[in-house]
Amino acid sequence: MHLDKILFAVTLGLLAHAFIGYFPYPYGDDFAYAPLADYRADPTLFARDEQLQLFANHAKAYNWVHALGTATFGVEPVFRIAIWMLAAGVAIALYALLAALGAPFFVLPAVLGLGVVVQIDGMGRADFGGLISHFFHHHNVALALSLAAIAAAFWRRPWLAGVLLGLAVFGQPMTAFHGAIVAGLGALLRHPPDAFKMAVAAMIAALPAALPILPSILSGPEGEITIDLIQDAYRFRTPHHYDPSWFSVGLATLYLLAGLAGTVHFWYEDRALARCALGAMIGFAILHLVTIIVYKLQVSQWVGFYILDANRSSSLLFALGPALALAGMWRAPNPPLLWISGTVLIVALTLNATIGGLLFLVLTVLMWRLADSVRLRSVLAIALVTALVVLFPAKPFPPAVPEPTRVALERIKQETPRDALFIIPIGMMEFRLLAQRSAYVDFKLFSVAQPDQATLTRERIDDVGQLSPENQGLEGWPAAIQFGEEQRLAATCDGMVRLLTDVEADYFVRYVAPGETPPVCADLANSISSETVAVYGPLR
Secondary structure, three states: OOHHHHHHHHHHHHHHHHHHOEOOOOOOOHHHHHHHHHHHHOOOOOOOOHHHHOOOOOOHHHHHHHHHHHHOOOHHHHHHHHHHHHHHHHHHHHHHHHHHOOOOOOHHHHHHHHHOOOOOOOOHHHHOOOOOOOOOOHHHHHHHHHHHHHHHHHOOOHHHHHHHHHHHOOOOHHHHHHHHHHHHHHHHHHOHHHHHHHHHHHHHHHHHHHOOOHHHHHHOOOOOOOOOHHHHHHHHHOHHHHOOOHHHHHHHHHHHHHHHHHHHHHHOOOHHHHHHHHHHHHHHHHHHHHHHHHHHOOOOOOHHHHHHOOOOOHHHHHHHHHHHHHHHHHHOOOHHHHHHHHHHHHHHHHHHOOHHHHHHHHHHHHHHHOOOOHHHHHHHHHHHHHHHHHHOOOOEOOOOOOHHHHHHHHHHHHHOOOOOEEEOOOOOOOHHHHHOOEEOOOOOOOOOOOHHHHHHHHHHHHHHOOOOHHHOOOOHHHHHHHHHHHHHHHOOHHHHHHHHHHHOOOEEEEEOOOOOOOOOOOOEEEEEEOOOEEEEEEEO
């Protein structure tokens, strides 16, 4: 690995991020993890929020970056810098992987175009962000570190790979576990002692993150579990994790076949590398089979398979598959295999290409053709840097929260008691972060992997709203949105008073439909109103 190529890889990573785009903070899971980070910093902030307090937050990487932003020049700028670093890190890790496989440097943009800058960048949970994400998330920290660990495994650096996997636990433990399966099986088939060294290093590095959660794992749930964790929690909360479309399943299968085809190429050229690649592909195949057999076909109802969250790391497969295929085609261009590998990659490209990804493939061809001309390589590098300046930073997507809602929530923060408890629309995930007040229940902070918290959340959702018979089959965010609509329809003066009394809350927040006039209640003051939100309470 050479410094000039590392810098070139950084340029490619930032260019990939520019094509993917950017959602400014707060977005998505920020509405769950930022309040958790705030609560960690100030335990008095959400004093009556039992749902939040039961959420065991293991996203240490998120907490650290959030705390850095809070202490310096703001969370949003720090998150944006972190995204740039992750994009650069992913590109460097892919370069390291390709160098270990003996592939030329010009293959790197092809891997980015085939598996990273694509329409679907992972299956299930992995499709929410991918390897280079348009927002900061601790899951992406774990993905980047796991990718680097896999590259280190191919280089036969087991201690380094183990440390990287241990550090990935501080991002997202289950993603790190998936990376350990892939890298560990690769090392095991190539040189078994390497797998032992990797495991030792990973356990030592992960110990500070693992120790706080071991008691809860060993003791199990504290209260009685009154719900079906699989149907009422996992599948109800995140059906896109556990019921991905057959299209995305088929696409992941193509990337798996690409990796296996590359492994066969290597079998003719370098048996040691081929064994490492085979172990990695076996790891991905195991996870993929869990998605198909357990999640899609529902063959098993063992909750352990759902805790595994088997498709969470499939973004790694979407990059590793093309990397192995292209490197194998270069190292051992066996004619029958070339047709197979090439066909698999062309089909994946046809199904999953984007304009940005196609431009990366054009760049691969240019770098290949200009490889012997130093002057033309310099011109190409200058052109790339110019393109990066023009396209970067990535154009942000629109804010996730409508301005009238944001204004109303800011008023709640300023005008209501700090220890007030609010009943809110179940889908109003932005409430805690922007209002900084306790909520009785919401859908965003539904932690399916924590039985006590999942039970409380599911029961409280039923406390504050019921889906009509024709909508009983809804799951995920469509269910949350419909819950909010039916909450709004049921939020008459009597209905709001009854709910506030039953759950001992202070305020009721209801959505306002376009053109709707919110009800005027004798027993409830309409203290805050906007075009989208009306806030009632406290009881008179």
